[in-house]
Amino acid sequence: MALFWQNVANGLTVGSLYALVAIGYTMVYGILRLINFAHGDIFMMAMYFAFFAISIFYIPWYIAIILVLVATMLLGMLIEKTAYAPIRNAPRISLLISSIGVSYLLENLATVLFTGVPRQFPSIGSLQNSLVIGGVTIQQLAIYTPVVMLILVALLLTLINKTKTGMAMRAVSKDFETAKLMGVNINRTISSTFAIGSMLAAVGAIMWGQKYPQIQPYIGVMPGLKCFIAAVIGGIGNIKGAVVGGLLLGMLEIMIVYAQPGLSGYKDAFAFVALILVLLIRPTGLFGEKVTDKV
Amino acid sequence: MSLLEVKNLQVHYGGIEALKGISFEVNEGEIVTLIGANGAGKSTTLRSICGLVQKSGGEIVYQGKPITNLATQKTVEQGIVLVPEGRRVFPNLTVLENLKIGAYLRKDDAGIQEDIKHVYGFFPRLEERHWQMAGTLSGGEQQMLAVGRALMARPKLIMMDEPSLGLAPLVVRDIFSIITRINSEGVTVLLIEQNANAALRIAHRGYVLETGNIAMSNTGHALLNDDRVRQAYLGKSEK
Secondary structure (H helix, E strand, C coil), rough: HHHHHHHHHHHHHHHHHHHHHHHHHHHHHHHCCCCCHHHHHHHHHHHHHHHHHHHCCCCCCCHHHHHHHHHHHHHHHHHHHHEEECCCCCCHHHHHHHHHHHHHHHHHHHHHHHHCCCCCCCCCCCEEECCECCCCCEEEHHHHHHHHHHHHHHHHHHHHHHHHHHHHHHHHCCCCHHHHHCCCCCCHHHHHHHHHHHHHHHHHHHHHHHCCCCCCCCHHHHHHHHHHHHHHHHCCHHHHHHHHHHHHHHHHHHHHHHHEEEHHHHHHHHHHHHHHHHHHCCCCCCCCCCCCCCC | CEEEEEEEEEEEEECCEEEEEEEEEECCEEEEECCCCCCCCCCHHHHHHHHCCCEEEEEEEECCEECCCHHHHHHHHCCCCEEECCCCCCCCCCCHHHHHHHHCCCCCCCHHHHHHHHHHHHHHHHHEEEEEEHHHHHHHHHHHHHHHHHCCCCCEEEEEEECCCCHHHHHHHHHHHHHHHHHHCCCCCEEEEECCHHHHHHHEEEEEEEEEEEEEEEEHHHHHHHHEEHHHHHHCCCC
């Protein structure tokens, strides 16, 4: 039984990490109708930022985290300004291709700058230590990750649903031109969307590094794809959907391996099977975009 | 005094000349209407005034200052708002939020609250439905919301692009009487309409646009009685 709960805790941790990264996909899709394939590589860069700040420059982790969040935010905004903003009015496929280009650029840039040698991700505070609850031994991370994720999601939903900036984001996501006519600054709104998405990816990256403490330039590829799948499962464009999709996918991966240890070699394939099933059965995902238009 | 002056405005879409140098003016306190067939350049005119369209020539002067190449956000700041064709309310925002976003550039919360009440006074239906998603409203209600949303910016000049399009005749009458009321409260109105009859009835002055040129201009009343206009736009033949 202890093993079961250990796996649940594990699934919850992985799921929360997926959720944090999936939100970035879903927010960018919501506003630009773009699958930002560079998002996984933004995640990778955040891991390197944290590695350099803590392991190379010996900045205390609580300051380093803030620096990493800011740097990743700036990186996200820079990518949007240079690779997406100039072709915003082009067909969506151009944006998509541009994002694939950015993805390759970041991966190769990281290989050149940081070399392909895997690095050890620094441990932060006591997150990697274990604790025992009712006979079940789990990492502290398993408690912190879901809590941090839920707090950030609550903040994000408040921002989007209750503030003026959030209202502008929702308006821009439906109609650029009319939002402009209201005096909304489209560029700034899109920039903040990338900033928020990238920041959440950075939080995910730091915690990911606690769970799987190894970094190399292609570390973002698989989590990136899986989080994209999580966003699709939840219904891309919907933030709650990304959270539910992330948690579901994380749980699914861990629990299938727990139930059928023989399948552990196929662990990475579950997400893709899930994607195919969702696309076949319910292409709009669990919470697919509400269509309230009345003609 | 003229609030808005358009001088020799030219707009090209690719190789197509949408506006071939039109000039007109709108005086403070007036209702001015541009009428004309589909493709005459009416929407293009309004869209160029609020900076949504690249101009290839000419000048737009507002309150004595050139605004020809001002960004949309700046023209809104100056008190020029557009009620776009097809209403374009934000379907995923509530009615109340749609009104609030109309006041996006304003900082005076008390004034905004007051204006929301004021808009509800014009359109009681919007107050009843303030919590609904705008996408669930009927066409007429959406048009009311689009007009209300524009009023929330406290405009000096409100431009309306086909406000009666696709609405039931009774609703159309409401919309036109609201336009007159808005105008009587001191807002200048620039109106474009396919329903030339209704538009000319409430307009002080009118311009007839034909394939990118101003073909005629006169008072609303005179245009309404002009034989050429009657034949071409009002669907009435000479007796």
